[in-house]
Each structure stands twice: as C-alpha cells, then as structure tokens.
Amino acid sequence: MSDQENADWQPLSRRHVSTREQALFEGVPDHLIHPLNTWIDEYLADRPKLTGRIALQMRVALDYPDPELLVEGVSASDPALLLDVVDVVLHLDKGLWWELDVAGPEPTMEAGAAEWVPDFSWPKGSKAAAVERLDEMLMDAGSAFEVDWHQRCLQRRVDATVAIAADQAMSLDAGQHLRAAWAATYGRHPDPSKAYDEAIRAVEAASIPVVLPRGTRETLGKVHAHLRDASDKWELAIEGANDGSVAPLTEMIGLLWKGHVARHAGSPAFRPQRQDEAQMAIHLAATLVHWFRTGAVRPRKSG
Structure with a gap:
C-alpha cells in the first residue's frame, strides 16, 4: 500500500x-x-x-x-x-x-x-x-x-496530487518565491498578502527571461501586455482547436496580475488579499511557472 x-x-x-x-x-x-x-x-x-x-x-x-x-x-x-x-x-x-x-x-x-x-x-x-x-x-x-x-x-x-504538482514547480528556478508563497499560505500563521506577492514574483522570475529577456525593469503586467499584443508570435505546447493560441495563458496571467489588489497601497481598490485568493494564486502560479520553465510557452515558428 x-x-x-x-x-x-x-x-x-x-x-x-x-x-x-x-x-x-x-x-x-x-x-x-x-x-x-x-x-x-x-x-x-x-x-x-x-x-x-x-x-x-x-x-x-x-x-x-x-x-x-x-x-x-x-x-x-x-x-x-x-x-x-x-x-x-x-x-x-x-x-x-x-x-x-x-x-x-x-x-x-x-x-x-x-x-x-x-x-x-x-x-x-x-x-x-x-x-x-x-x-x-x-x-x-x-x-x-x-x-x-x-x-x-x-x-x-492539502490534496496530495496538488502538493506533488506544487513541489515539482518549487524545484525550478522560481522555487524560492513559490516556497515562500506556500509557507505564507499554508503555514501555521497565514499571511495571504505576502503569499500573493510571492506568487507574483515566482511567475515574474519564470516568465520574464522567456518573454522579455532584454528588459531591465519588467513586471508581470508587462509580460501580460506583450503576450496580449504580440500573441501571433507565441504558442502553447497544446495546439488544440486554436493552433496553440496563447489566449488562455494571457487570461490566466491577467487573472493573477489584476487580482493583486494589495500591491498599490492607497489606491481605491487596495485591500489585503484574502486567504482563498492566496490559495488560488499559488496554485495558478505553480502552473504558470511550470509552463514557462519547461518550454510549454514558446516563440511560434515562422512559416
């Protein structure tokens, strides 16, 4: 057994x-x-x-x-x-x-x-x-x-299957931020806002070298904008009915980035992140990190 x-x-x-x-x-x-x-x-x-x-x-x-x-x-x-x-x-x-x-x-x-x-x-x-x-x-x-x-x-x-998937993502380069996010989410004293911050940083660490490697002050927001505006230059490993369109990826990144309401203190939308948001954010981040680090998101071949 x-x-x-x-x-x-x-x-x-x-x-x-x-x-x-x-x-x-x-x-x-x-x-x-x-x-x-x-x-x-x-x-x-x-x-x-x-x-x-x-x-x-x-x-x-x-x-x-x-x-x-x-x-x-x-x-x-x-x-x-x-x-x-x-x-x-x-x-x-x-x-x-x-x-x-x-x-x-x-x-x-x-x-x-x-x-x-x-x-x-x-x-x-x-x-x-x-x-x-x-x-x-x-x-x-x-x-x-x-x-x-x-x-x-x-x-x-947490569910064992989910934990294994997250553990695999933590072994990648962005793992330091994912581990910090995991601890802030599932530790004895949760800190949802810190967890969400670290989830964002993890995806930035994985995506920026792939999408915007020459930038110096890039953010996940800029990665999102580039993939949205230059979607014809990128593809996903799963082709599906949409020929590998990155539209689903763009939606996922947008969900994570725009849901980060605690990043701008003083703005009208500012509030601390909730625990359920942090939990969703870290698992979404683990998936995105895995995609970027394993080549599931890649430049579309010309022709």
Whole structure:
C-alpha cells in the first residue's frame, strides 16, 4: 500500500461519511493532546539549549529549560499552541536541518521486497525519524496540519496530487518565491498578502527571461501586455482547436496580475488579499511557472 493509499484509507464506520463530516481538526483536539505532549517531551529530552530557545520564542517563562514545564506552560493558555511548539522545534533544530539537507536517509535492507517497502528510511533514533513519526501522528489524528519537509515547519494539509504538482514547480528556478508563497499560505500563521506577492514574483522570475529577456525593469503586467499584443508570435505546447493560441495563458496571467489588489497601497481598490485568493494564486502560479520553465510557452515558428 502506497503512502497516499494509506492516507486515504478510513475505518469502516467513516468510509461512507460525507467529506463535510470528515473535516480535518483545527488546533489540537483532545485525542491529540497526550500524543503531542509525549512527542515534544521525547524530542527535547536532554536538549536544554533548544528547549530554552523554544521557550523564549513561545514567550514562556521557565526557571530552567525542562520540556515538561514548557509543555505545561504552553498548554495552560491554549492546547492549540502545542502546534506552535512543534513548528518552532522544526524551525530551530539545526541537527534536524543537517539530517534533512546533508546526511539524508539510508538504503533499507528490504528494498524491493514489496511495493510498500521503502527504498530508503531514516536511521533509527534520528531526529528525522522522530519527525516522520510526528507526521504520521498528525495524519492518523486527522489534523489539519502536516510536516513541510522543505521549509522545516508545519503547513496546512492539502490534496496530495496538488502538493506533488506544487513541489515539482518549487524545484525550478522560481522555487524560492513559490516556497515562500506556500509557507505564507499554508503555514501555521497565514499571511495571504505576502503569499500573493510571492506568487507574483515566482511567475515574474519564470516568465520574464522567456518573454522579455532584454528588459531591465519588467513586471508581470508587462509580460501580460506583450503576450496580449504580440500573441501571433507565441504558442502553447497544446495546439488544440486554436493552433496553440496563447489566449488562455494571457487570461490566466491577467487573472493573477489584476487580482493583486494589495500591491498599490492607497489606491481605491487596495485591500489585503484574502486567504482563498492566496490559495488560488499559488496554485495558478505553480502552473504558470511550470509552463514557462519547461518550454510549454514558446516563440511560434515562422512559416
């Protein structure tokens, strides 16, 4: 059974319950409090420096850096803040960063024995293995959050297929902006306006070198205007009934650019971007980045 099949599996009593009734849990529901407390205690055991830094980040006063006291201090005000503790743990632990970015997982002895047997796994007792258990715990508990292995933090859970597509786009040159947009959209503390800004920057980073490579102060608005006015000079990989017309691309870029109402403070249309706008913007941006970086948008051949 693949990881996605396991994630989609439901106990018998819930298999035919509507999607609305299967809504993910925000915050920390009662059934997750003790497992999360235990995970934090075990992860921070014998790590006073990291515990002390987390306490400072969480604004919890401790006489000495003890994980149990940290958990008690956080839970006393709001158990949902335990997710913030985990978020800070993932963000501050340089040992975890080393394992994820440098050391990496190890080949498994049983690789290839069955489809569900992984080819690689984190060493027993490693920090990454502990984070993997955390991710499984959050999934099993129906949490609305999961581990973001790239940003080393928690993010809002999204459809696996959508996440894979976005992950592929993030590996391209514009990935830095897409990752920032993703974190600002699906992180523990969303910032829709920042997310929309970064989505715009990601598409600019991917499209300007293709469409306006000689410009010095180009914007997505100028890319949009050029593709609209010189549409006969460009084509899409999918020809369709319109011979590869870039009209659909122009519409998509226009939707993203004109929907960026937070870019001009003081204008009559100015307002902060909404969360639903940010979510749509980042997925639209991921598609556009992929198109521009893979040659799906290209100059039309003459003749």
